[in-house]
Amino acid sequence: MAAGGRLIFRLFVLSLIFFLGGSVFSFYSLLYEQNDVSESTVVLVEKGENLNQIARRLKQENLLSSIAVFKAAARLSGKTTSLRAGEYRIPAHASAKEILDILVSGQTVVRRVTIPEGKTSRQIFDILAQTPGLTGELPELPPNGMLLPETYVFSYGSPRKIIVERMLSGMQKTIDELWPGRDDDLPYTTKEEALVLASIIEKETSVASERPRIAGVFINRLRKGMRLQTDPTVIYAVTDGTMELRRRLTHKDLKAPHPFNTYMNKGLPPAPICNPGRESIQAVLKPQKTNEIYFVADGTGGHVFSRSFDEHRRNILNWKKARQQKRLAARKNRAIQKKQTVKSEAVKEAPVLVQVQTEAEKQEELLRELEEQDLSLDIAEETLEVPPEEKKVEKKAEKKMPPVKKAVSVKKTGKKKK
Numbered sequence: 001m002a003a004g005g006r007l008i009f010r011l012f013v014l015s016l017i018f019f020l021g022g023s024v025f026s027f028y029s030l031l032y033e034q035n036d037v038s039e040s041t042v043v044l045v046e047k048g049e050n051l052n053q054i055a056r057r058l059k060q061e062n063l064l065s066s067i068a069v070f071k072a073a074a075r076l077s078g079k080t081t082s083l084r085a086g087e088y089r090i091p092a093h094a095s096a097k098e099i100l101d102i103l104v105s106g107q108t109v110v111r112r113v114t115i116p117e118g119k120t121s122r123q124i125f126d127i128l129a130q131t132p133g134l135t136g137e138l139p140e141l142p143p144n145g146m147l148l149p150e151t152y153v154f155s156y157g158s159p160r161k162i163i164v165e166r167m168l169s170g171m172q173k174t175i176d177e178l179w180p181g182r183d184d185d186l187p188y189t190t191k192e193e194a195l196v197l198a199s200i201i202e203k204e205t206s207v208a209s210e211r212p213r214i215a216g217v218f219i220n221r222l223r224k225g226m227r228l229q230t231d232p233t234v235i236y237a238v239t240d241g242t243m244e245l246r247r248r249l250t251h252k253d254l255k256a257p258h259p260f261n262t263y264m265n266k267g268l269p270p271a272p273i274c275n276p277g278r279e280s281i282q283a284v285l286k287p288q289k290t291n292e293i294y295f296v297a298d299g300t301g302g303h304v305f306s307r308s309f310d311e312h313r314r315n316i317l318n319w320k321k322a323r324q325q326k327r328l329a330a331r332k333n334r335a336i337q338k339k340q341t342v343k344s345e346a347v348k349e350a351p352v353l354v355q356v357q358t359e360a361e362k363q364e365e366l367l368r369e370l371e372e373q374d375l376s377l378d379i380a381e382e383t384l385e386v387p388p389e390e391k392k393v394e395k396k397a398e399k400k401m402p403p404v405k406k407a408v409s410v411k412k413t414g415k416k417k418k
Contacts, residue, residue, distance in 0.1 A: 030069040034093040037062055042109055044156065047085040051075075054083060054103070063090055063099060070096045079104045087111075087133075087156040108155040113163065117149040117277035118202040120243055124149075124167070124275065134160045144241075145195040145272030146171055174278055182285035187222040188268065198280040199272035203232035203243075207302050211283035216290040217305065226293070226385050228262040236273040237261045243274065293387060299323075309386045 041061055045054055051074055055067045064070050073096060074080050086108035090099055113131045115124055121144050128138060136159040148170035152163055175191050188194060197218060201211050218228055235245045237258035254263040259270050294312035295303040299322055306312040 030066045031073055031097050032095045033065055034095050035063050035065065036093070037090075038092050040092055041090045043088050043090055045083065045085050045088065045103065047157065049085070051080050051083065058099060063094065064096055066096070070100065073097065073100055077104075082106075084108070085157065110153050111156065111158075112151055112153050114151045115147070115149045115167070115275075117280065118199075118274045119149065120144055120241065120274050121147055122242070125164075128160050128163060131160075134158055134163065136160050139164055142168065143271060144274055145192075145199055145276070147275045148174055149275055149277045171275070174281060178278075178281055178285050183287065186285070186287075187219055193268055194281065194284050195276065196268045196270075196272050197284045198276035199274045200228070200230055200232055200269075201283055202274055202276040202280040203235075204230060205303065208279055210302060211280055212286065212288040213290060213292070213305065214295065214303070215283040215287035217292050217295055219284075219287050220290070220293050222267070224293070224387055224389075225266065226387060227264075227266050228268070229385060230262050232273060233260045233262040233269050236269075241273075294384070309384070309390055312384070 041063060043058065043061060043063070045057075051071055055064065055070050058064045058070065059067050074083070077100070079100075082104045084103070084106045086106070088102050088107075089109050090102060094102075111133045113127065113134070115127060119127070121142055124147055125138050125141060128134060133156045134154065135157050139161045142164075147164070147167040150167070150170060152166060154163060175195065179191055179194070182194070186194075188197065197215065200218065201215055204214050205211060218230070221228055231249060232243075234249055234253055234256075236243055237256060237260040238249075238253050239245050254261070257264060259265065260273065262269060290305070291307045292305040294306045294309070294315075296306075296312065296315050296319055298304045299319065304315045304319075306315050
């Protein structure tokens with residue numbers, strides 16, 4: 001080879017080396033270069049999307065500076081088939097290499113759906129139907145008492161039926177776990193009966209510490225052969241199981257013939273009225289030992305408990321007195337607000353007038369609420385059952401009472417006494 005030819009060849013090789021070296025340097029620079037996005041971004045990879053589609057979406061989100069570099073890195077890594085569908089959270093200023101590693105890892109964004117305690121199965125299905133990120137149809141609606149209220153995690157695109165299956169499995173595992181540790185002397189013998197009472201406890205109180213105590217009250221009533229006389233079961237009856245009653249219960253409601261009306265029927269209702277949580281289930285299996293058979297609201301969200309009907313009536317009276325004091329205060333405030341309204345109208349202070357009228361409306365609303373609560377208490381007091389032992393005491397007291405002598409009428413003869 002001539003000297004000129006060798007020189008050209010060497011220059012070509014040298015140029016090729018520089019070109020390849022520059023390309024490799026440029027490739028790795030772009031691969032590890034951080035993007036300018038200052039906040040984390042959630043990227044959705046749809047099921048069935050290929051590498052080209054994913055790369056274009058990342059470019060549209062300004063997460064990549066070069067589609068070609070990202071695709072080349074994915075192919076060189078041999079992980080193009082490992083890109084999984086789902087939502088991925090890309091951190092701020094992530095490089096193409098970091099993004100590729102995240103997509104290959106399959107660590108999708110965790111979503112959550114919280115199912116509150118005390119919801120009916122229909123209400124739970126409504127929540128799942130409206131939860132973003134879940135897909136597919138809901139299965140057949142299960143009876144109340146079979147779904148465990150809990151917070152469930154899922155990934156975007158998870159089927160709704162999978163969440164329902166987890167709820168069914170969760171409830172079964174919970175009752176199976178707690179059942180062996182139950183008290184020996186409970187007045188019910190099956191898990192199904194325990195779930196019925198647990199559903200009532202769930203609707204009776206939102207105070208967790210009260211649940212074992214209320215369970216103890218209901219168990220005492222069952223043992224005495226007394227009716228449970230619990231409002232949530234009546235609400236279930238009059239609403240056909242929806243549990244959505246936007247008014248107070250009436251005498252007619254409490255007297256309505258229905259299998260779930262525990263004011264009319266003794267024992268437990270035929271089925272749960274809602275889906276109870278773990279704490280309520282635990283409460284009916286390990287209830288508090290107590291002699292109490294009544295309870296009434298205390299005005300703070302909790303209840304006052306009593307062992308006798310007379311004590312219970314006193315508690316109701318105290319509750320009414322507290323209601324009366326609030327009512328008097330509300331009326332006083334309403335009168336003050338009306339006076340202020342008149343003054344505001346006189347000086348034509350419109351903003352003040354609107355504010356005062358709003359306060360007056362609040363007082364009116366409070367008065368209506370207090371009157372409805374008093375009515376409910378009156379209805380409950382009139383329909384409550386007296387314990388058998390107290391009935392016996394009353395009968396004995398009646399027997400011991402001396403007979404009432406009939407008054408003897410004396411006819412006037414008109415004769416004078418001597």
